[in-house]
Amino acid sequence: MDFYRHFQRMLLRNYLIGSLIAVIGVGGFFVFSTLHFSTFEKWMILGIIALSFFIMCFIEYRAFSRHIKPIYRAFYKSTPSIRTLTNGFVQAHRFPLLTVKRIMGPHFLGLSVPAIILVSAAIYFGFLNMPYMYLFMGGLGAVIVAGMHAIVEFYLTTSAVKPIIEELRNRAVELHGDPLSQNNRVFVSIQRKIQLSTIFIGTFPVLLFALANQVKLYEQAASITRSYWSWAIFILMLGMLFAFFGTYLIYKDLLAPMKNLQTAMEEVQLGNSQFLLDNTYSDEFSRLVSGFNHMSSSIRDREEMNHQLLDSFFAVMAATMDARDPYTAGHSQRVAEYSVQIGEKAGLSMDELSTLKKAALLHDIGKIGIPDHILLKEGKLDDIEFSYIKKHPVVGFSILSQVQPREAMEPLLPGVKYHHERYDGKGYPEGLSGDDIPFFGRIIAVADAYDAMTSDRPYRKGMSREKAVAILLDGKGTQWDPALVPLLVEELKLSSVS
Structure with a gap:
């Protein structure tokens, strides 16, 4: 709740100071x-x-x-649900x-409507001596001041809300293991922020000055006022058009590198760590692009190192297993090589192929x-x-x-568990047959x-290549997959010719 109370105090302070400056300061000084x-x-x-100020505060407090x-609920409950935290996060x-x-809305209308009604009544009953047209000008002035106040409050609130967002994310992780995300939702686009900021900050003060000058001139000469106002509207329209066009150019200049960075991040997210950006920028985006390229290169180097370590790990594990029996040394490595040859042909x-090689090694x-x-018995095994011996596929699967x-090992498990199944269903451990294997x-x-x-084995010498091939061909469709046996045989013939 400390975060929430601090947030409330910051909002209240910003609002009161901004409102007093806008209403009493700018508005009062204008009048x-x-x-x-x-x-x-x-x-x-x-x-x-x-x-009118107190009416405005009351109406706006209700809206506030x-x-x-939703933010209050996310902090008020000791163990809020993920839905409550998500609602507070979005809000x-x-x-x-x-x-x-x-x-x-309530701020501008809550002030302007009561003020216009009360001033109209005061003019009507003779308490104020001023033309009704000033009410229209005052209303325009209130819109201008409210717009200037709104843009300042927007950036102050943006700064104040950041610790709240971070704390809500931390609470969601701590209570539910869910780091809250916006899901790429944009609440206010950069284009809109730049446009409104340019209009409110760049042209509204000038418009406020022109409005005040209009009132001054109106008191002196109506004919001069009409001429001045026609001229002033034309100049202001030019200024606003220039502001819009300048904003558009600024937005396009900012949007291009942001889109490039977003595309690059999506590529990395999809696993393409080779993706690099051309650094053609001379502003702060140059640092961002350099930082992204450095990150991408580091990820690529780390992935290559991890692949090398993983491949070495599998090779060492295979060699360690084969070392238990000197007569089967290199067996796992050779099985991996033959498996890859079959996989390439398939x-x-x-x-x-990389996954197949790892499964064959293990x-x-x-x-x-x-x-x-x-395991090391030199004679024939009894039942x-x-x-x-028949348990080793299941033991390997369990290990x-x-x-x-687990997801890293998942693709390896079928090869380890089912490499002793027979195509005719007479193998082990589950007696699968055909394409069910x-x-x-x-x-x-x-x-x-x-x-x-x-x-070679202690109790027999290894067969010749020709005899082993003949046995494989004879057993295709019964012991082995009839489509895979010819692939290995073809590769063996090619290697013997070369």
Whole structure:
């Protein structure tokens, strides 16, 4: 609640100071320095201004209470829901714009309407000696002053609301693990801010001066006034057109680099860390572009390093597993190479080939859980011993499933778990058949079988390439995928020719 109370105090201070300066300072000075009143009339005008000011405060307070309620609820409750925090977060972003609407609505109307009614009544009953046309000019002056006040309050509120937005985001993360986001929503565009700021700050003071001068001239000569006002409107229109055109040029100059940066950020978000921007700017955007390019290069270098570390990790893990049995040294690496060759022939993408290689390197990781007297046995395994061996795909699946983040290991799991399934459904661990066996599992099964047949064992010498190929061809459609066996055979023939 401390953030909220501080926010309220800042808004109240800004509002009171701004309102007093706008209403009493600018408005009062405009009236009393432009027109001549008797002492009684001055007190009458001051009383009307004071009464209208209090009416304005009352009306605007009601609008303010309604506008700030979502923010108040987000801070008032000890454990607000994510919906309450989201409503407060969105309202905080809208608050500067709501401030402008209050000043141009209840603030302006709450002051001007009672003041115009009271002054009209005072003129009608003879308490004030002034033409009714001054009411129209005063109304125009009130619009100008309100506009100037609104643009100042907009930027003051924008500054005041930033700690509130940050605190609401922190509370959402702390209570619900959700960092609140605007979802790329723009509440006030830069173009609108520049245009309104230029108009209010650049032309409204001139318009206020022209209006005050008009009143002065009206008191002296009506014919001069008409001539002056025609001239003044023309000059003011030129000034406003120039302000709009200048604003448009400024906005275009700012928009181009912002769009480029936004496009570049979207590319990085999609995973394209190679994206760099051409730095053709000579202003502060040059630093932003340089900073973005540096960030993008750092991300790319970090990704390359992570890929190298990950590839090294998989290779070391495979070598560590193979080191348990000197007769199968290099088995995992060779299975990975054969699997990639099959994958290339099958038309897999580079990303898919990379995942396939990792899965093949770790396809036997589950043998970590098999006792040495079974894994290293030189003779034929009995049924009980073979049942232990048959568990290694599931053990490997279980080991890799515990690696965090899980989504990084997820694509590897099917190849590890199902590389001993048979195409005819007589394999293990689940007895899957045909295309129900995951694609990586079918590829690794072919590569694993070929390397096992051609590698030396303590109890037998490895087969020749020709004999192993003959067995693969004979077993396609029963033990192995009939579409994948020819792919490895074709690659083996090419390598033998070369």
